[in-house]
Amino acid sequence: MKELIRELTQAFGPSGSEAPVRETIDTLIRPLVKEVRTDALGNLIAFRPGTGSGKRVMLAAHMDEIGVIVTAIDDKGFLRFSNIGGVNALALIGTRVVFAGGAAGVIGSEPVDELKDLKLEKLFIDVGASSRAAAEKQVGIGDMAAFHGPFQDLGDRVVAKAMDDRIGCAILVQALRELQDSPHHLIAVFTVQEEVGLRGARTSAYGAEPDVGIALDVTRVGDTPKSRTMEVSMGKGAAIKVKDASLICHVGLRRHLVEVAKAHQIPYQLEVLERGGTDASSIQMARSGVPAGVISIPSRYIHTPSEMVDMADVRSCVQLVVKTLEGPIDL
Amino acid sequence: MEARQLLKALSEAAGVSGFEHGLHPKLQEAFGPWVDDMRIDALGNFIAKKTGPGSPPRPSVMLAAHLDEIGMMVTKIDERGFLRFTRVGGVDQRILPGLEVMVHGRQALPGIIGTKPPHLLAPGEAAKAMKWEDLFIDVGLGADPAQEVVAVGDLVTFARPYTELANGLQSGKAMDDRCGVVAMLICLEWLKRMHFAADVYLVATAQEEIGGKGAIVSTYGLVPDVGLAIDVGHGDSPGVSEDHTFPLDKGPVLGVGPNIHPKVHGLLQKAAKDAGVSVGTEVLPGSSGTDAWLMQVSRDGVPTGIVSIPLRYMHTSVETLSFADVERAGKLLAFFVAAVDGPFVEGLTWS
Incomplete structure (x- = not known):
């Protein structure tokens, strides 16, 4: 998966100029889904029909970078x-x-x-x-x-520019690769303009009309020297968000994600992020409202050219996405 | 449930923004006998509908009072079992040291927000408000037992019993805006005995304190012809300007400003007169800070009005109001609803 992360982080795509990264992702996902289209803002939206009478599930990872x-x-x-x-x-x-x-x-x-x-x-x-x-x-x-922030493999951990949120994009691509059967109608959205106000998720969620929305994005950690108080640490698993500055996650969905993690022995940690926002906030507010949550990747040095993630956490996030999509989602 | 009992029950129950679900059963019990339909939406809005008596198309009125309260959330359990926390909504850290709280973990756990004894303060420290990062909650447990009961993301509310003061004043936490919810129930009681034409949606909105989110999505779904927010306004007390505050027990207050459609305001004034309810006027030059601010710009726009109940000590654990003002607000809402008919709605244009 490191090669996928390298390829995605090194693609060009500041907010509003996402075309190069969009083309990269388009090529990667086309064999994995039924249909791909790009909307007026530049969101890349992929559809994959479910095998049963599941929900319309929107997964969002933003492809823009600062x-x-x-x-x-x-x-x-x-x-x-x-x-x-x-x-x-x-x-x-x-x-x-x-x-x-x-x-x-x-x-x-x-x-x-x-x-x-x-x-x-x-x-x-x-x-x-x-x-x-x-x-x-x-x-x-x-x-x-x-x-300019080249990909470097530090062993258990990797570092590059734009890990925020190409790591979310990589997890979504990898989940599409690993997903076998899902009862749910999956709408995988690689969103634009997240870094300038969660804007791509807003239009894509309006258009997708999902029953459930899950964003995949990075979160801060509290395990560096004298860092601000925060419980999330690198290497302790996928972070299941409770709250950030932009939203309070749907309580039922959050609990469901915890139950899926427990049932499949996927390492997880609960996350309360005091600053920052995610696409889930825009998804939650679409039309008459959508139950929304976030699976976060613990990350260090966010918004620098050297953003770091732990590969074990990345694996946990992929598993959590896959297992969530494979089972029923009753909130 | 009788209105006053509902206010006490709601004030003492926990329902921080995004976690209003604990209150929904109480609303279902209280509103159930009076309405035709009730549902809970994806964000936690409680939406009740009283269908108008006539044949469609009927005008529709949306009443919105927010159900959520401000509160706190656990961010970390430290190595000695003290809980670190952040706020949900506009909690003022000045009021926190020494406060009793309830931690809603695996089970409800009483706690206190601890503080340094004055003997141990550094020179000059006493003059400064405490910073968020210095505050902590003590539930009496060490780290390991605390971890078993409390998790990151658990909610914390003010522990404050509802208190009846002299002269019909009531004090408690979360009066903002559970008193507005109770006013909607009183409105329903009045409507039972009145003639009215409109479909009435009574929405106890979720997540108002973190940006009016419940109002945004519920208004989008209901597409009302007219919307009213019922919220609290600042009550008079020493040290605050009389220009921006209102006396208790002198009736609710009607907002005026860009968030309020003049014809909706006009109908509210007429309704107050018909109901025999005295009202004050609150000038709201910009954002009203209420659900009406979001309702107004839903879809292609909704004419909105604002009814405020005067409340002292807003966003503290001792929010204080006169129950007579809540009753007056409820009666006023009923007379407003009864006055909304087809011609009024059709007349809500600017031509």
Whole structure:
């Protein structure tokens, strides 16, 4: 599965510019489902009919990643930029970014007296150009770039850019590969624009009219030195979300996921995330409301070029998705 | 169940946003005898319907009072058995130290929110409000036994018995907005003896305190011609401006502002007059902070109005109101519903 994770994390796709990653996923899933289509926002929506009279189950993993967008180019060829999604200036110094066309750049900073003064306005991208004209040959205003963050295999754990939420996409693809018979009509959605407001899930859930919605996304952990209080740890299993800042998960669905995990001896942990949101919130609010929950992948260093996950947790998440889809979902 | 008993029962029961299901049986029991249909939707909204007497098409009125209360949730059980927690909805951490709570684990477990003795405070520390990360709950158990009863994600509510004060004032937790739910029951009791034309949806909405989520999905499904939110307004008390607060026992308050359709407001005023209920006026220049704010922009728009019951000490465990105001609000709602007919609904246009 590491090769799948490598391929997905390395695809390009800041929010609103998801075409490259969408094509990558489209190729991977086409043999696994009955029908694939792309909606007006760019969501990739795959349908796989059930073998029985199950529910319409929407699974969502967002394929967009955070990134930067060029706002100005100066006479010496330096680019100024704004953020796409939750980009932290402190995580940018010395990092590299890559544009859709292949151009790359280094992020540098004006001198600042104190770290707290380090705002995006103080930063610039150096694409190696010596003049505005040279820079404009490579990039233009409005071009988006993603972090350069190669996939690295650390053994039990792996690290790359865009693990948020390509790891969710990888789990969904892998679950489609491993799933045998499911009574449920499955709607697998690789959503767009999650990082700018859970927007792709909103339109796709409206269109899909599911009976149940489950998002697959990363969550924080509380097991790094002096981290904020949080019970979730790396390597302790799939995280079943109770609450984040965007939603309170459907109690019946959450309990059902716990029961499935227990029944199949899948390691799991309960998650209360005080900040951050997920596509499940948008699914929950579609039309007259949808029971929604989240299976989260414990992750470190979220929203940096080096996001880390534990392969045992990834396996637990795949199993939990598969086993949930194979059995009845009575809430 | 009689209205006052329902308010006491609801105030003392637990139903934090997203976890309102424990309250649904009480509503089914109380509303059942008065309505034609009841159901619970995917978000936890309790939706009751009283069908109008005439033949369709009948106008429809949606009354919404939120069922959820603010509360807390366990985030971690530490190595000594103390519980760390976060808030669900707008809990004010200033009121928490020293408070008694109920932890809804495998079984209900009383706990207290502990705090440092004043003798042990560092210089200057007493002047500062405690931060969330410094707060903890002590249920008296060590780590291992605590793990057996309590899990991450368990709910915590204020432990506060309902108290009757002098002069008909009632105090308790979660009066916001269970008093609005009770006003809907009183409305039904009045309607039993009145002529009315409309279908009435009485929605005890879920998840209001975390963004009006129940109102959004329930309004989408019901597509009402008119919607009213019944919620609480700030009661008068020392230290708060009289411009933004309302006395207790002087009747409910009608909102005015962009969230309120002028013709709905006009009909509420007329209903108040017909019912013999005195009402105040609450100016709401922007978001009303009620379910009506979300109901108004459902689908292609819903004309909305707001009836508020004055409440002191909002978002504390000692929310205090006059039960007579709840009764007046219920009567006002009934007279409003009775006044909604085809011509009124057709007249809700701006031309």
